[in-house]
Amino acid sequence: MASRRLIILSLLLSALLLGITGWHAWDWHRASDEMLSRRLQSINRVFTPSLAEAAQDEDMSRVHRLLVRLTEDPAIVNATLRDDSGTTRDFTGTAPSAPLTTLPAALITWSQDDMQRWIQPLGDFQALQPSRHYWLDLTLDPSRISTYSQSALPLLMPLLSLLLLIPAALVWRHSWRTGRNSDSKPDSGQATLSGNSAHLPKVGPDSDLTYMSHELRAPLSGLLGFCRLLENSPLDAQQREWLRHIHLASNGLLDTVDQVLGDPRRCRKNNVFDIAEVLWEVLCLQAPLAQSKRITLLAIVYDDVPPRLIGADIAVRQLLTNLVNNAIKYGGEGDVVTRIVLENREGSDVRLRLSVSDGGNATPAHRERLRRLVAQGATRSVNAEDGVGIAICHRLAAEMDGSLALGERQVGSQTIVSRLGFEACEPYVRPAEFDLGGARIGVWQPHTRLAHLLDYALKRWHALPSSMATADSLTSADDTSQLLIIGIDDEALCPETHDLWQRRFDAISQPCLVVANVAPTRALAWRLTQGSVVLRLPMSRYMLGRTLAKMLAECRQRALPPRPRVLVVDDDEVSQHYLDAVLPIIGAKALVAGTAAEAIAIASETSVDLVLMDLHLPDASGFEATKQLRCLSVDWAHKPVIAMTAGPDTHGHGVVAGNWLDEVMTKPLDEHLLREVLARHLPISRSPTADRRPEAARVVRGMTNRENAAEEASLAPSALSHAGDLPVVDKAQARERSGGREALVAEMRTLLIADLPGHRQELDAVWRQRDVNLLRERVHQLGGGCRYCGVPQLAAACEELERRCRHAAIDECDEAFHELIAACDRLILWADDQAFTDIH
Known part of the structure; x- marks a missing residue:
C-alpha cells in the first residue's frame, strides 16, 4: 500500500513540475517579447538622437562609437548605418544586414529567419534639414534578450521530474518482486493511526522503507549537486534567486521523504x-x-x-x-x-x-x-x-x-x-534586529496591509517613516527623506503607466527601495537613482532591515567628502597587501599597480591625488616611471610623488634623473610616519602620536641636492653580517610595525611563505647564470615584503646579499647567497612546524 501511494505521489509531482516548467516557458517568452519592445523604445529615446546628430555632423568616429555601444547589448546582432542610397556607411557586430532596395519613411519591424529586423529613419531626430538622410538598421536575436534562456535553470524542473520517476519505477519493481516471492499476509498487528497520533513504523536495514528512502535520496542528492554546480556558473541576480528556491525546495523534499518514510536516522x-x-x-x-x-x-x-x-x-x-x-x-x-x-x-x-x-x-x-x-x-x-x-x-x-x-x-x-x-531557548522575546538611527524614510505603499507592516517595522528599528498621500508626492521638492520605499504591482508595468513611473523616478533624487509585488519573470527596466535597490515579494523582515541599513550606510558614505586616491606602484605582493590594508585606515583609497606600464594606464584613466612609487620596478626604474607620469598632463606636473626604497644609495640617482620626486621614504613604511607624510600633501588628519616617530623609518624631503641623499645614506641601517643570529620569526617586531594588527601580519606572512619556494627556485637559477645585476633585482624583490612580516633573519640575509651584489663581483657573494638560501629554508621549516602544531 505504501509503495503504491509513493508511486502515485512521484507521478503526480512529476506531472506538476512539468506543468510548471511549461507555464514558466510561456511566461518567459511573453516577458522576453515585452522586454525587447521596451529595449527598442529605450534605444529610440537614448541612442537614436545622438546617432542622428553625429550623422548630421558627418562625425563618423562618433557614429562608430555609438554603434559599438549598441552591439554591446547581447540581443543586438549587428547595427548598420545606411545612407539614402541604401549603402552601408558603417556597421558593428557581425556582417552587415542584407541590403535593402527601398528604405522606409517611418519605423518598421519584421521577422526574418528567427531574427527581428528593425529600421529607423534618423531624419525625425535631426533639428535641421540634413543634406543627406540616414537610417539605423538593427538585426536582433530575441532568444538572446535574457541570459535565462542560455542558462541551465530551465533544465532543472524536467530533470527533477525524471529523477522522481526513477525511484517510483524502482519501488514498483521492488514491490512486485516482493509480492511474488512472499506468501505471507501482513501482520494484523501492524501499526495504524490511532486517535490523534501516528506511530512511525520500525525501520530495519532490509525493510521496504529503508530501500525506498535510499532510492529517493540518491536522485535528490544528485539534484542538489547540480544546484551547487550552477551556483559557480555566471548567473544574474534573478537566476540566483530562483536557484536558491530550487535548493530550498529540494532540501525540503529530502527532509519530507525522511519524515514520511520514518527513517529514524535522519528524522x-x-x-x-x-x-x-x-x-x-x-x-x-x-x-x-x-x-x-x-x-x-x-x-x-x-x-x-x-x-x-x-x-x-x-x-x-x-x-x-x-x-x-x-x-x-x-x-x-x-x-x-x-x-x-x-x-x-x-x-x-x-x-x-x-x-x-x-x-x-x-x-x-x-x-x-x-x-x-x-x-x-x-x-x-x-x-x-x-x-x-x-x-x-x-x-x-x-x-x-x-x-x-x-x-x-x-x-x-x-x-x-x-x-x-x-x-x-532564551531570549524569549524577539529583539529588534536593526537600529536605523532615526533615519527619515518616505513610504508609498498602496497595499494597505503591506503599508501597515512597513510602518511597524520601521518604527521598531528607530526610523521615522512618513507615508506619502499619492505617488506624485514622491517627487515633491521639499521632501527631506533620506531614502524612499516605493511599492509597485503589475499595474505599474502596464505600457500607459510604465513611462509615468520612469518620469517619477527621474525626478527623485534620493535612493529608492522598490518593493515589487510582481511575478519573478516580469522585468523591471526602470532607470533608478544611484544606490537604489529592488526587492521582490515575498521578503523576510530581516532582508528588509538589512537592505535598508546597507542603503543608509551608503548614503552616509556618499555624503562624506571623497577619499583622496593614492596610486601604489610596487611589484612586491606583500608590500601591496600592506599598503592596500593600511591606506583605507589612514583615510585614503588605494589603487595598486605592479609595473610602470600599469601605473601609466591607471593614471591615464583615473583621477589620482598622490603616488607611492617603489624605485625598483620590473619594467623601469621608479625615476623613469615618475618622469612618464609627470609628462601626462599639466596637473601631473604638480602631483606629489613619494618614493619608497629599501636601498641607501639610490637617492643620488634621483637627483641625476631630474629631481622628479617630492619625498623619499625608507622601507618598511611605518603607519604613523606614512600618515604624517600623506597629511603634508592630502586632506588627511595627522597622527595624534606624531612626535613619537619610529627611529627605523626616515624621510628625505625635497631631494634638492646631494647632501640630502648623503644624509639618508648615513642614516640607513647597516646590514648584519650574521643573519643566522636573528630569530626566524619575530612577532613582536611585526606587531609594532603594523600598529598592533596581528591579523594583517599573519596574512602577509602567509603570502610570503606561499611564494617562498618559487623565490628560492628563481634565486638558484639566477645564481647558476652568474648574473650579479639580475640576482640583485631578485633579492630586492624578495626583501621588499620581508620587512612587514616579522621575519628578521630572512630580511637581514636579503639586505646583506643585495649590498654585496651592489658593491662586489658575483664570486664575492657566495657566503651571503648561501646564507639567504638557508634563511629561506629555516622559514619554510618554521611554517611546517606551525602547521603541524595547529593540526595536533
Missing part, C-alpha cells in the same frame, strides 16, 4: 530553529503559484514569539506548506495572511497559534467541504477522493502536541488555526 525532532525563517522559506516556494493568481502572500510573526524554538522544524514546514497551498488553490484574489502568535508561555514551554487566512472563496460548496474535513479529519480514515491535505495537517499537528480547527470567518475569507507546543 530530526529536536532542532533549534526560527519559525519566522521557516515561514519565509515556505512563502518563497509558494510565491509563483500565488502571483499567477494575483494573490499576495503576507507573513506576520509577532515580537513575543521566541526566535529560537526546539522541535520538529520539518513538520512545521510541512504543515505551513499544506495550509498556505490550500489557501492559494481554493481562495480568490486578495491576500493570504499567515499569523504566528504566542498564546502562552510557562518557563521554556511555549504554545503558538498559527493561522492561515485565504483571500476569500466564492464557492459555498468548498467552504462546506473544508468545514467538514477540518471537523472530521482527526478521526476519519484518509479518502483520496476528498483529498489528504487536511488529514496530513491533523496528523502533523498531533505529532507536535497540537490541534487543527477552523477560525472565525471574516468577510468571505476562511481561516484555519493550528495550536502547537514547543520548547524555547
Whole structure:
C-alpha cells in the first residue's frame, strides 16, 4: 500500500513540475517579447538622437562609437548605418544586414529567419534639414534578450521530474518482486493511526522503507549537486534567486521523504530553529503559484514569539506548506495572511497559534467541504477522493502536541488555526534586529496591509517613516527623506503607466527601495537613482532591515567628502597587501599597480591625488616611471610623488634623473610616519602620536641636492653580517610595525611563505647564470615584503646579499647567497612546524 501511494505521489509531482516548467516557458517568452519592445523604445529615446546628430555632423568616429555601444547589448546582432542610397556607411557586430532596395519613411519591424529586423529613419531626430538622410538598421536575436534562456535553470524542473520517476519505477519493481516471492499476509498487528497520533513504523536495514528512502535520496542528492554546480556558473541576480528556491525546495523534499518514510536516522525532532525563517522559506516556494493568481502572500510573526524554538522544524514546514497551498488553490484574489502568535508561555514551554487566512472563496460548496474535513479529519480514515491535505495537517499537528480547527470567518475569507507546543531557548522575546538611527524614510505603499507592516517595522528599528498621500508626492521638492520605499504591482508595468513611473523616478533624487509585488519573470527596466535597490515579494523582515541599513550606510558614505586616491606602484605582493590594508585606515583609497606600464594606464584613466612609487620596478626604474607620469598632463606636473626604497644609495640617482620626486621614504613604511607624510600633501588628519616617530623609518624631503641623499645614506641601517643570529620569526617586531594588527601580519606572512619556494627556485637559477645585476633585482624583490612580516633573519640575509651584489663581483657573494638560501629554508621549516602544531 505504501509503495503504491509513493508511486502515485512521484507521478503526480512529476506531472506538476512539468506543468510548471511549461507555464514558466510561456511566461518567459511573453516577458522576453515585452522586454525587447521596451529595449527598442529605450534605444529610440537614448541612442537614436545622438546617432542622428553625429550623422548630421558627418562625425563618423562618433557614429562608430555609438554603434559599438549598441552591439554591446547581447540581443543586438549587428547595427548598420545606411545612407539614402541604401549603402552601408558603417556597421558593428557581425556582417552587415542584407541590403535593402527601398528604405522606409517611418519605423518598421519584421521577422526574418528567427531574427527581428528593425529600421529607423534618423531624419525625425535631426533639428535641421540634413543634406543627406540616414537610417539605423538593427538585426536582433530575441532568444538572446535574457541570459535565462542560455542558462541551465530551465533544465532543472524536467530533470527533477525524471529523477522522481526513477525511484517510483524502482519501488514498483521492488514491490512486485516482493509480492511474488512472499506468501505471507501482513501482520494484523501492524501499526495504524490511532486517535490523534501516528506511530512511525520500525525501520530495519532490509525493510521496504529503508530501500525506498535510499532510492529517493540518491536522485535528490544528485539534484542538489547540480544546484551547487550552477551556483559557480555566471548567473544574474534573478537566476540566483530562483536557484536558491530550487535548493530550498529540494532540501525540503529530502527532509519530507525522511519524515514520511520514518527513517529514524535522519528524522530530526529536536532542532533549534526560527519559525519566522521557516515561514519565509515556505512563502518563497509558494510565491509563483500565488502571483499567477494575483494573490499576495503576507507573513506576520509577532515580537513575543521566541526566535529560537526546539522541535520538529520539518513538520512545521510541512504543515505551513499544506495550509498556505490550500489557501492559494481554493481562495480568490486578495491576500493570504499567515499569523504566528504566542498564546502562552510557562518557563521554556511555549504554545503558538498559527493561522492561515485565504483571500476569500466564492464557492459555498468548498467552504462546506473544508468545514467538514477540518471537523472530521482527526478521526476519519484518509479518502483520496476528498483529498489528504487536511488529514496530513491533523496528523502533523498531533505529532507536535497540537490541534487543527477552523477560525472565525471574516468577510468571505476562511481561516484555519493550528495550536502547537514547543520548547524555547532564551531570549524569549524577539529583539529588534536593526537600529536605523532615526533615519527619515518616505513610504508609498498602496497595499494597505503591506503599508501597515512597513510602518511597524520601521518604527521598531528607530526610523521615522512618513507615508506619502499619492505617488506624485514622491517627487515633491521639499521632501527631506533620506531614502524612499516605493511599492509597485503589475499595474505599474502596464505600457500607459510604465513611462509615468520612469518620469517619477527621474525626478527623485534620493535612493529608492522598490518593493515589487510582481511575478519573478516580469522585468523591471526602470532607470533608478544611484544606490537604489529592488526587492521582490515575498521578503523576510530581516532582508528588509538589512537592505535598508546597507542603503543608509551608503548614503552616509556618499555624503562624506571623497577619499583622496593614492596610486601604489610596487611589484612586491606583500608590500601591496600592506599598503592596500593600511591606506583605507589612514583615510585614503588605494589603487595598486605592479609595473610602470600599469601605473601609466591607471593614471591615464583615473583621477589620482598622490603616488607611492617603489624605485625598483620590473619594467623601469621608479625615476623613469615618475618622469612618464609627470609628462601626462599639466596637473601631473604638480602631483606629489613619494618614493619608497629599501636601498641607501639610490637617492643620488634621483637627483641625476631630474629631481622628479617630492619625498623619499625608507622601507618598511611605518603607519604613523606614512600618515604624517600623506597629511603634508592630502586632506588627511595627522597622527595624534606624531612626535613619537619610529627611529627605523626616515624621510628625505625635497631631494634638492646631494647632501640630502648623503644624509639618508648615513642614516640607513647597516646590514648584519650574521643573519643566522636573528630569530626566524619575530612577532613582536611585526606587531609594532603594523600598529598592533596581528591579523594583517599573519596574512602577509602567509603570502610570503606561499611564494617562498618559487623565490628560492628563481634565486638558484639566477645564481647558476652568474648574473650579479639580475640576482640583485631578485633579492630586492624578495626583501621588499620581508620587512612587514616579522621575519628578521630572512630580511637581514636579503639586505646583506643585495649590498654585496651592489658593491662586489658575483664570486664575492657566495657566503651571503648561501646564507639567504638557508634563511629561506629555516622559514619554510618554521611554517611546517606551525602547521603541524595547529593540526595536533
